[in-house]
Structures are given as C-alpha cells and as structure tokens.
Amino acid sequence: MHVEGRMFITGRSVLFLLLAAAPVWSQQGNRKGHENMKSIVPADEVPAAPVLPVDQALKTFELAPGFIIEPVAAEPLVDRPVCIDFDPAGRMWVCEMNGYMPDIDGKGEDIPQGRIVVLEDTDHDGSVDKRTVFLDKILLPRALAVFPDGVLFIDQNQLCWIKRDGLQASGDPVVLDPKFAAGGNAEHKPNGLLPNLDNWLYLAKSDKRIRRVAGEWLIEKTSFRGQWGIARDDHGRLYHNSNSTLLNADRTAPDLLDGNPAAKMRVRSTTQLGNNRVWPIRVTPGVNRGYIAKSNGYDSQTLDPETYKLINATAAAGMAIYRGTNFPKTWLGRGIVTESTVQLVKAIAIDESNGKMTGSHPLGEKEFIASTDERFRPVNAYNAPDGSLYVIDFYHGIIQHKTYMTSYLREQTLSRGLDKPGHGLGRIYRIRHSAGQLEQPIDMASLQGRQLVAMLAHANAWHRETAQRVMTARKDPSWVPDLALLTKNQDARTAMHAIWTLEGMGMLTSDHLKSALVSKDPNLRNSALWAVTRLSSPQRQLLAPGLSKLEVSTESIPYLAKALATCNHETSDKALATIMEKHQKIPFVREAAVAGLRGREQEFLASHLEDSKDKTLIAWLENASKAPAKAKINGGLTGADAIAFKRGKALYHGEAACVACHGADGGGLPDLGPPLDGSEWVTGKVEVLAKILLHGMTGPVEVAGETYAPPAAMPGMSFNPAMTDQRLADLASYIRHEWSNTAGMVAPEAITRWRAATTDRSGRPYVAAELKQ
Numbered sequence: 156m157h158v159e160g161r162m163f164i165t166g167r168s169v170l171f172l173l174l175a176a177a178p179v180w181s182q183q184g185n186r187k188g189h190e191n192m193k194s195i196v197p198a199d200e201v202p203a204a205p206v207l208p209v210d211q212a213l214k215t216f217e218l219a220p221g222f223i224i225e226p227v228a229a230e231p232l233v234d235r236p237v238c239i240d241f242d243p244a245g246r247m248w249v250c251e252m253n254g255y256m257p258d259i260d261g262k263g264e265d266i267p268q269g270r271i272v273v274l275e276d277t278d279h280d281g282s283v284d285k286r287t288v289f290l291d292k293i294l295l296p297r298a299l300a301v302f303p304d305g306v307l308f309i310d311q312n313q314l315c316w317i318k319r320d321g322l323q324a325s326g327d328p329v330v331l332d333p334k335f336a337a338g339g340n341a342e343h344k345p346n347g348l349l350p351n352l353d354n355w356l357y358l359a360k361s362d363k364r365i366r367r368v369a370g371e372w373l374i375e376k377t378s379f380r381g382q383w384g385i386a387r388d389d390h391g392r393l394y395h396n397s398n399s400t401l402l403n404a405d406r407t408a409p410d411l412l413d414g415n416p417a418a419k420m421r422v423r424s425t426t427q428l429g430n431n432r433v434w435p436i437r438v439t440p441g442v443n444r445g446y447i448a449k450s451n452g453y454d455s456q457t458l459d460p461e462t463y464k465l466i467n468a469t470a471a472a473g474m475a476i477y478r479g480t481n482f483p484k485t486w487l488g489r490g491i492v493t494e495s496t497v498q499l500v501k502a503i504a505i506d507e508s509n510g511k512m513t514g515s516h517p518l519g520e521k522e523f524i525a526s527t528d529e530r531f532r533p534v535n536a537y538n539a540p541d542g543s544l545y546v547i548d549f550y551h552g553i554i555q556h557k558t559y560m561t562s563y564l565r566e567q568t569l570s571r572g573l574d575k576p577g578h579g580l581g582r583i584y585r586i587r588h589s590a591g592q593l594e595q596p597i598d599m600a601s602l603q604g605r606q607l608v609a610m611l612a613h614a615n616a617w618h619r620e621t622a623q624r625v626m627t628a629r630k631d632p633s634w635v636p637d638l639a640l641l642t643k644n645q646d647a648r649t650a651m652h653a654i655w656t657l658e659g660m661g662m663l664t665s666d667h668l669k670s671a672l673v674s675k676d677p678n679l680r681n682s683a684l685w686a687v688t689r690l691s692s693p694q695r696q697l698l699a700p701g702l703s704k705l706e707v708s709t710e711s712i713p714y715l716a717k718a719l720a721t722c723n724h725e726t727s728d729k730a731l732a733t734i735m736e737k738h739q740k741i742p743f744v745r746e747a748a749v750a751g752l753r754g755r756e757q758e759f760l761a762s763h764l765e766d767s768k769d770k771t772l773i774a775w776l777e778n779a780s781k782a783p784a785k786a787k788i789n790g791g792l793t794g795a796d797a798i799a800f801k802r803g804k805a806l807y808h809g810e811a812a813c814v815a816c817h818g819a820d821g822g823g824l825p826d827l828g829p830p831l832d833g834s835e836w837v838t839g840k841v842e843v844l845a846k847i848l849l850h851g852m853t854g855p856v857e858v859a860g861e862t863y864a865p866p867a868a869m870p871g872m873s874f875n876p877a878m879t880d881q882r883l884a885d886l887a888s889y890i891r892h893e894w895s896n897t898a899g900m901v902a903p904e905a906i907t908r909w910r911a912a913t914t915d916r917s918g919r920p921y922v923a924a925e926l927k928q
Contacts, residue, residue: 167502184443184559187599187874188919192563193697194368204552204571206727209582213628215528217436219502219518221483221588227545228274228283228583230602234874237475237546238346238535243599243625244347245540247274247583248289250296250308252549255341257577260392260566260898264341265867271308273322274583279596281541281585287322294439295341300356302367303600305915307356308415309345312336314365316372335363336924338809342556346383350620351729352391352651353685354627354659357409358387362819364409377413378424379818384473384493384535389616389679391649391655391685394428394490396471399827399866402428402490402503404512407532407684411717415753416820418779419895422746425825428490428503428514431467431866437465437527438771441567442496467866470496470554473535473547475562476505478616480542481591491516491523492543493533494555500533500546510710536699539585540617541593548582561845571846594618608637611652614645619652620835627659643670647679654686661905665690665697670676672701673874677710684714686749688721698725705874713743720751732763739769749775756780778858794893796900803889811886816869821894829856829863836926841887841901843926845909848883849873851920873910880906 206213208609216224228247237252251270257263270293275285289306299308304562305318305325314335316327336344345361356365359381366373381395381403388394393405402423412422439445439458442465447457459466474492480805490503502523503514524533524546532549539545552573555564568574587593599610599621611623626634628835641653650671663686671683688700699722707715712734719731731748738744749772752759757780760773767773792800807813816828831837836858837844853868871880884903891898 173353180574182560182562182565183557184555184561184564184808186870189446189487189561191451191453191651192446192561193292194440194446194563195450195458195460195568195665196438196445197673200438200463201440201531201571202527204573206576206580207528208529212526212531212582212706215531216493217522217525218586219521219523221590222523223587223589224546225587226282226582227276227585227586230332230550230582232274232283232286232395233272233509233581233583234270234579235549236550236583237549238298238350238736239537239545239547239583240299240301240420241540241621242273243536243621244277245596245598246562247283247304248272248299248301249274249583250299251366251581252295252297253553253578254295256553259557259560259565259574264434264557265294267292267294267310268578269296269310271296271299271306276596281593281865284582289319289322290317290324290328292383295344297336297346298342298358300348300350303625307331307348307365307367308314309336309431310851313345314374327712332374335374336548340556340558342558343812343815347381347385349385349393350624351393351409351528352388352540352623352682353390353409353689354623354655355387355409357384357393360815365741376416377409378405378426378926379814379820379824382815383498385473386476386490388488389478390436390651390682394474394476395472397824397827398491399431399469399492400427400469401431401471401492401501402474402514403429403825404505404514406512406544407713407743407747408681410688411685411713412750415756415779418749418775419757420749420775421822421830421832422743423825424743426512427826428505428512429516431471432516433465433468433494433497433499433501433523434520434522435464435499436522436525437498441571442468442469443559443564443568446563446697461676465497468501470494472533475536475538475544477544478556479538479544480543480615481587481593483588483590486610489517490875491548495532495534498526498531498533500536527569540596540615540618540621541587542591542617543585543587543593543751546586548584550580550582563737567847604633605637606650608634608641610647611638611641611656612649619648623652623659624658626656630662632660632662633846634660639667642667644834647676647682650674650679654683658686658689663690665694668698669701672705677708679713680707681714684711684718687718695722696724698722699727700771703730709741712738712741713747716744716748717751720748723755728759728763731870732759735764735772736767736769739772745772745775749779752776753779776785793901794889799885799888800892803885803887804893806882806886806891807889813886815889821896823858823863825829826866828865828869829858830856831890832896833897833907834858837890838896838898841899842906842909844887844901844914845883845906845923846926847871848887849906849910849913850916852926853920853922856923870920871916873916875914879906880910 188384209226238248239247243376254268271290274283275288293309314332315328317328331477345358347358349357362379362628363542364377386394444457447453472493472495481702491500499522534549535547610618638653644650668683674680703726719727755777817831821832851871855864881905884901889902
C-alpha cells in the first residue's frame, strides 16, 4: 500500500492508474475526501519562480562546507536531461526527455521528440563545448548504456538497440523487447541500465536484468527494485528507493537469493538507510499534496505549518554511492540522493556494523545541496570521470505528470508560470570539493595491454569500472596472466574487478578464485564466493572439497551456502546440510542454499535433511521440487473465469500498475506495499477485499503474522470512472488466484453491492481494525 504517484521520475503507482483526461475542476489527481485544497502558505510568502540563467541560478545554491557547484553543460547544449552514461573517452551520452509534460495538460506527450545526444569537452576546460545528436524522435527515452558498437536504450514502451559508428547512429533501432516497458505512464517505467560489478545491467522499476553475451542479449528475472534511479557500491550491492523513501540498500549481492522462484520463499533483503526528513531552504507549496494540513481538516501535515517547507521526501529520485577521488575520504561510500520536488540533494552516511546496514544524515538539518530556485529539478547523480559528482538538473517547471496532477498543484504551477517554457532548458552540474584534485581526462579505449589492466587498481571508481567494461568487450586472452595476478592483489577492490573482468571475458577458472576465497577481507571473500556460482559445473566441482572445509565469518555464510549448493558434489552437500542446520537463524543462509539447489531439491532432502525439524526449509524445497514445468492458473480456471483472470493480470501489471507496490511475485516491496501472495486480506472475505479496492487501506497491517507499516496509505479506486465494477472484480479474481493463492472468484455484483453500501466512506482509507469488525 502506498500513496499515489506524485512526481515525474519519482511518482509511484499503487493499485490504479487514472486514464481519462479531465477538466481543471476535476483534475485527474484529485481524490474524494480531499475537497479542501486551500494552500496553507500565505501568498506573500511564496517567491516568484522565473527562469534563471545559469550564472544567476548558481547564486541560489547552498552547499555543504568546502564544496563547489559549477555547470558542466547547460542550454542550448542540453535540453531536459534525465540520465547519462559515459563512454571510455569520458564523453557524456545523454537521454533528453523532451516530450515530458510540454504544457500543463501534457498535450503532445505522445509525439516522439526525445533525443540521445553526446556532449564533449573538446578543449578540456571542464565545460562542454560540443553537442552531437546521435538519435532523435524517441518517445520519452529514460535509460541508456553505451557499448563500443552501439547503444542500448529504453523508450516509453520498448527496449531497443542501435548500432553506432563513432558518434553516428548506423541504421535504425532494433526493438529487442516491444513490451519491456509496457503499461503505466511516464512515471511508471523501467529505468537505470546500471552496469554492475557482475557484468549485468540492472534497472529500477523492473524485475529484469540484461547482459550481452557473444552478441546476443540475455534478459533474466531478478528482484524488483526501486522506482527511479539505481546505484551500486564497490562490492556490487544495489541501492534504490521509492518516492517517499530516500534510500534503500540490498544487503546481499543482487542474485544471491535468486534462482529458485518455485520455492516460494519470501525474502526481505532490502533495508532502509536513514529517515526521510528533508530540509529545503525555500517554502515549498508546489508539492502535489501540499494542502494536506490539520488546519484544513486532515489528520497529517505535508508541510511544516510554521516554515511552510516539506517535512518528508515525496519525490526521491536518482542516486549515487560516492566512490570518487575528489571528495574528502570521509565521503567515500556515502549515498547522494536527489529530491526533485523541493530542490535539494541529500547526503546519507552508510554504516555497516553488527551485521546491519544503517543510514544517517551527517549534515544534520542541512542538505548537501539546496536551492531557492523552484525550477531546479535534480533527478539523477553520477560518479564522474574526473572524480567529482555530476548532478542532472531537468530544469523544468512542471515535475508532476498529468495523471496525478491535482487541482491544487495545477493552480500552484500556473500561478508562478512554471508551465512555461515547455522546452529548451536543462543543466548538468559538477560538484567538487575545494581541497580535492580532479582527475585528468583519459580515453580508456586508447589504452592497450598492461596500461588498461592497471586501471583496475585506480582509486577512482569510474576508471576501474570503465576499464572492466572495455576489457569484457574486447576479451583479449593475453590479459589473463596479468588479471590472474590481480586476483591476489591486497587491495580488495582491485582483486574483485580482476575476478569479474575474467568472468565477463568468459575466462574465469577455479584457480582464479582460490586466493580470494581465503582472504581476510569479507567483501573480497564474498565476491569470490559469488563468482563461484558463475563457473562451469566442472570448475565448481574442483572447488567443492576446499569450500567444504572453508571457515568464514558470519557475514559470509550465506555466500558460502549458495556456492556449496551449486557445486553438486557429495562433500559440498554434506557441508551445506551442516551449515543449514547450524546457522539457520543467520539471515539469508537457508534462502541462499535453496536458491542454489534448484533442480536437486528432492535429492538433497532425501539425502541430507531426513531428520530436519526445520518445517519452513522443508516446505520451500518440497514446493520447488513439485513445481510444474508449465505454469497453470491456480484452481484450474477455465472458460469465462480464465478470461477474467487474464484481464485482471493485465490490469495488475499494466493500467492499475499494482506491480509497482506489490511486486510481480506478489511478495510486496519494502516501504511500498505488503505481500498479496498468501495474504488473508486477499484470500479471505470478498467483502474485505472489495472495501480495500474501493476505498483503500492504511497501515500498520499484519499479513501472515508479520506487521507492515508503509509510510503512506493506499488510496482506493471508487472515484476512478475507468475502474468499473467488472474491472475491479477481474483484478480481485486475479490476485485471489495468482502465486500460491487459491481463493474463489469475485463477481462484479459483489463490487457493486459493496460500492453502494460504503458510499459514505468518501475515499477515506480503512484501517485494519475496521475491516476485522
């Protein structure tokens, strides 16, 4: 359950998507029960919001002590940028989302007018002086990854590939997956294409990952992560967020717990880092629900009633984990998160101790970057080739998509002229520390042999990661001896890059992991154990005897369990059984083991767990071993019921966009929505589910014995004319028959009955106690 989407690039879906265009008096984003939209901010307290030239915009910023902000690119060289990727020469390839909300009604948004452009600093003075349009007429492009021979990108609906000859496109784009970003609106689409340590590209707002092998594209299932923006640390762990949650972290490697979906494990491996408090430096009435205040008759406050500033994030967007060389060392590993609605960029310190990851705000009630310019719209952040941090500024007055635009926000937008101009603006800023040095420009693609291999040991993350990308693309076998030596390097980061470069080249062997597997550095040891799972079966079996005797610290046991499970060797299976019984209370140990046992569950149960009293573990393995080869609709639905199920499935994954908060597997998503799979609120009385769909629900809520408390309520759909009784019945029937659920069908008459019986709710969400009465 989660509050409806609010902001472009950060707005998030719940269980619905408003479809029909609406006049001002009935704006699409309006809710029943929210008739009082009076602004709590006195008009004379709200400053004007004119378009500021870059030199004037720079005067509006406040930064953490010692930091400097300077433009790398600005209009007319860049126009409404949303994301970038650097090529080996350090040039910026930019997605320009020109079609997004050209006016207050979003007219013309369906016209392909986005671009991928290349920005260069040819005289190396720190500022872009050359712009090349690589590809135009793209419908709302939102992600790209640059390869030596082409560019992978995502538009409004598709995953595409286009070949390149230098900075020129070669031929027409090839659609790799026409439905990759199907369903939803501009605020609900996959984005990111982040190259990770393990040579896969990961995304936000998606349960897919992508990799290129021998010229072919592989698209695999992975955990659903985030909403807009995705980042990684030196160890390959992923970071993401939701609009109202600034930063979440995966506590393990991306696929450690994946690989056996039939086991039906519910794994919550994501943790929130820090709270969601923000400290803008200007009044912030231009927030979609800024009218929600106790003085207006509501039970909560969006804005501080004394300062008129946003209290908690509503539009957290793209982020980076700083890993450069320009900032002071105390900043290494800190999260840098953009908040596009209230003109700020947050710094979050990340701590790992006692087996936990936590976050804090090192600047107290100050932000890393904040501006008084209401048009400053930071939407992404990147570690840069020069060791600094780049912040992408969309610089567009309208940040909220028409689907969720309220009458309140419309008035706010028009009153300050934020709807104009509709195009032509955008900035990319460099954030650097005054005491730090900047790295000199280098073309990584021009390096050869040991010069390139040596870059894997560079202090700046961009150099290490770009060298790995170049080497995995070239696959030169002459590099293997030098890479083998680097796997034994005392610097853990260097050794990890050497291991995964070999893996990306297809030349990793068991010998390359032996030194790292016994390293005293837990991160390097974990990375080596993770890499074991990528070896061929014969290579894994060569390591089985040694892995069976390996003694590791607590944080490495889940990685060891996964590695042992994939070895398929008598000695490793015995060691795995011991670990699973001895360390079952250590988070993720059993889950990692089950993930690695795919296809051998029954054999392992019979041979090693006959006397086990771990009912949960046994259930997981038995579920997986009995999984049908081809998925069938639960309960054997046929005829009209099967058709209704399919209509509901399309709603769940498309227009209603329930998947955004509850996940494709129905397992729920951190800080967004509780599980639907196995939920008594779904499979219980039809009356209860109907009321929730019609009027929404707010936490805390207990599901299958576990309490969930999303930060915002799930609004209902009773006010949305597009969601008819038939469609709500289809949606209810689908979630009652999907995953492990096997409840009865829901007839549209049931929705009709409860709609009529609850008209007095006026869109007020239920609390759990009301529905249990």
